[in-house]
Amino acid sequence: MVNTSNSQTPRIRIFDTTLRDGEQSPGCSMSPQQKLVMARALAELGVDIIETGFPASSQSDREAMALIGRELRGTTLAVLSRCLATDIETSARALEAAAHPRLHVFLSTSPLHREHKLRMNKEQVLESVRKHVAMARGYVDDVEFSAEDATRTEEDFLAEVTEVAIAAGATTINLPDTVGFSTPEEIRGMFSRIIARVPGAERVVFSAHCHDDLGLAVANSLAAVEGGARQVECTVNGIGERAGNCAIEEIVMALKVRNAFYAQDTAIDTRRIVPTSQLLQRLVGMPVQRNKAVVGANAFAHESGIHQHGMLRHRGTYEIMRPEDVGWESSQMVLGRHSGRAAVEARLRALGYWLEEEELKLVFEQFKALCEQQRVVTDADLQTLMQDASDSQGYRLSSMTVSNVGQHGDTAQRASARVELSDPDGQRVSETAEGDGPVDALFAALAAATGVQLTLDSYQVHSVGIGADARGEANLSVTHQGTAYEGSGTSGDIIEASALAWLDVANRLLRQTTAAHSDSGVAVA
Structure with a gap:
């Protein structure tokens, strides 16, 4: 169009x-x-x-x-x-x-x-x-x-x-x-x-x-x-x-x-x-709401099982324009806690994953556990679960500490962050860095630990849920080698959620690099 x-x-x-x-x-x-x-x-x-x-x-x-x-x-x-x-x-x-x-x-x-x-x-x-x-x-x-x-x-x-x-x-x-x-x-x-x-x-x-x-x-x-x-x-x-x-x-x-x-x-x-x-x-630095027409993240996302079924049969059932025609890569099927195993399997196949019965059972159990931590599960989340199932873990956050180290200039508060990660081979790696505030220091430590350099464009945190069950969700937009990426993380602690959002992008980039240099493993459509 x-x-x-x-x-x-x-x-x-x-x-x-x-x-x-x-x-x-x-x-x-x-x-x-x-x-x-x-x-x-x-x-x-x-x-x-x-x-x-x-x-x-x-x-x-x-x-x-x-x-x-x-x-x-x-x-x-x-x-x-x-x-x-x-x-x-x-x-x-x-x-x-x-x-x-x-x-x-x-x-x-x-x-x-x-x-x-x-x-x-x-x-x-x-x-x-x-x-x-x-x-x-x-x-x-x-x-x-x-x-x-x-x-x-x-x-x-x-x-x-x-x-x-x-x-x-x-x-x-x-x-x-x-x-x-x-x-x-x-x-x-x-x-x-x-x-x-x-x-x-x-x-x-x-x-x-x-x-x-x-x-x-x-x-x-x-x-x-x-x-x-x-x-x-x-x-x-x-x-x-x-x-x-x-x-x-x-x-x-x-x-x-x-x-x-x-x-x-x-x-x-x-x-x-x-x-x-x-x-x-x-x-x-002003993000659009997720349900914003045409350009919002949910504009071409489908969560309802009925809608997903219709989309799999013919995209015209629930889309009046093609996402590719306005600059999106494709429609996105979003799964949630009410989705069944058949819906998860169908979406995995659409993404290029064909699983044996036992493999599907393991991934579905992980999917249900993830649904208890966040409202929706995206294609990127499913791909992460598949990486888990195929023993390609990426970097995992083992521990972190963030502390203030004093004033910098007139008003800026310097902070120090130490992170300990488990790398894709299961080895422990730790790094410490300073920055202008806890989040800046945290991201600098993560960059040092993983070797991935990301330029932060926007960063937001908000509450998911109500009362004692509420969790913090961090969303960030970054640029890596001229390409924009978005990451998200959810945790009871907003600083930890921020670290998970940063690692969400970093692990995706590392998996892309690995896939580009190897023909082995699970094929991704």
């Missing part, structure tokens, strides 16, 4: 604002170099317009625009500006490096914003739009105007503002649902009526920019498309102010999967969706 658009297929422009609106999510700010890395990925993804930032707000945004502009020559690059002469001048200078520049100016139009934010009347708003859109057009040919809080603006006045912006030289008109207030029916009607009544509407592209305060950003964006919008503004993983923006992965796949209904396509290479999502997660 990669991009197959052609000149006969109507196409929606994708305006990505991850680097501007998305970066405004608390804790999601990026350095200029990080923005460049993300911009490269967005260009490879196939977005039409990349909004790089708000130059008047910071030197960092100006530096990012310069870096991106010098490198990305085939993509339209936009910057945001208030309807202020100084902002527009600053934005125009920032765009000088861009091969295809767009100046994006905005002004609030709703009565609430006019009275309390701008302290301007309607006539003053109209004059500001006329003056500043014309000024922006004097610098670049591609000017977008956004009527901030459009969905709470009187429609007659919104039509008047739109007409003035078009007459002043705007080439794109954005009618944003700035606070996520609208409903699909309302926003569909607003776009269709404005486009029908405003002189010159046929000369410009209308755009939708929807926020997710009521969980309707994607639905409202699709409704805007039905109403005549031909550009959608969105972000990777839906990050952005407050509850975020329309998620690019969701809007793109909705248009793709339901193309017969919407009759619209995009230029997005859908195979790049998951890698781009995962890159952003690593850059800003």
Whole structure:
């Protein structure tokens, strides 16, 4: 389900604002170099317009625009500006490096914003739009105007503002649902009526920019498309102010999967969706929820026995798109404590393991024991059990101690960790290391003991279960030789769970290395 658009297929422009609106999510700010890395990925993804930032707000945004502009020559690059002469001048200078520049100016139009934010009347708003859109057009040919809080603006006045912006030289008109207030029916009607009544509407592209305060950003964006919008503004993983923006992965796949209904396509290479999502997660340290549509870890995972049975017969029974088409390697069958031996055997065979009766009995007993420690058992867990059954143990944690060793600098607490492991040959190996905190020290000791070097991208711990039976689960994302991996571990102690998560990845890498150098052992599909 990669991009197959052609000149006969109507196409929606994708305006990505991850680097501007998305970066405004608390804790999601990026350095200029990080923005460049993300911009490269967005260009490879196939977005039409990349909004790089708000130059008047910071030197960092100006530096990012310069870096991106010098490198990305085939993509339209936009910057945001208030309807202020100084902002527009600053934005125009920032765009000088861009091969295809767009100046994006905005002004609030709703009565609430006019009275309390701008302290301007309607006539003053109209004059500001006329003056500043014309000024922006004097610098670049591609000017977008956004009527901030459009969905709470009187429609007659919104039509008047739109007409003035078009007459002043705007080439794109954005009618944003700035606070996520609208409903699909309302926003569909607003776009269709404005486009029908405003002189010159046929000369410009209308755009939708929807926020997710009521969980309707994607639905409202699709409704805007039905109403005549031909550009959608969105972000990777839906990050952005407050509850975020329309998620690019969701809007793109909705248009793709339901193309017969919407009759619209995009230029997005859908195979790049998951890698781009995962890159952003690593850059800003904000993981997506497991059940997030398209890019969440559970998006193509199946636990129910009924669903698994259907998937084994025909994947279309429970999947409306192929995981490979959005960048996942494959669907994942997830087993749990209610799964029977037949389900475990079927999944093992799907993974390439064919077991004799006694071997299956042993693995199933280990599987049931594992189910008492964690909620679900993944394909990776089953492969670990198979490694156990074939006496390829990997590294096992025998003991560990972590202690503080004093202050480092003004605030950082240095820690020391000692780990003792059992290696794949059953020999004991121990190492000690220091780090900036207990987890950093622990991971350094594990790296020294195993010889595996991992770059930590993100790390989270949370509770699994309730009360006295609760256990700690650690999840981490790491990079090894340019490839991203995820590991998890569960224990009554969160530091031990962290060690198990680290070893989960390390043992997987070691098994891959062993398999690459040997043709013996159990075959893995």
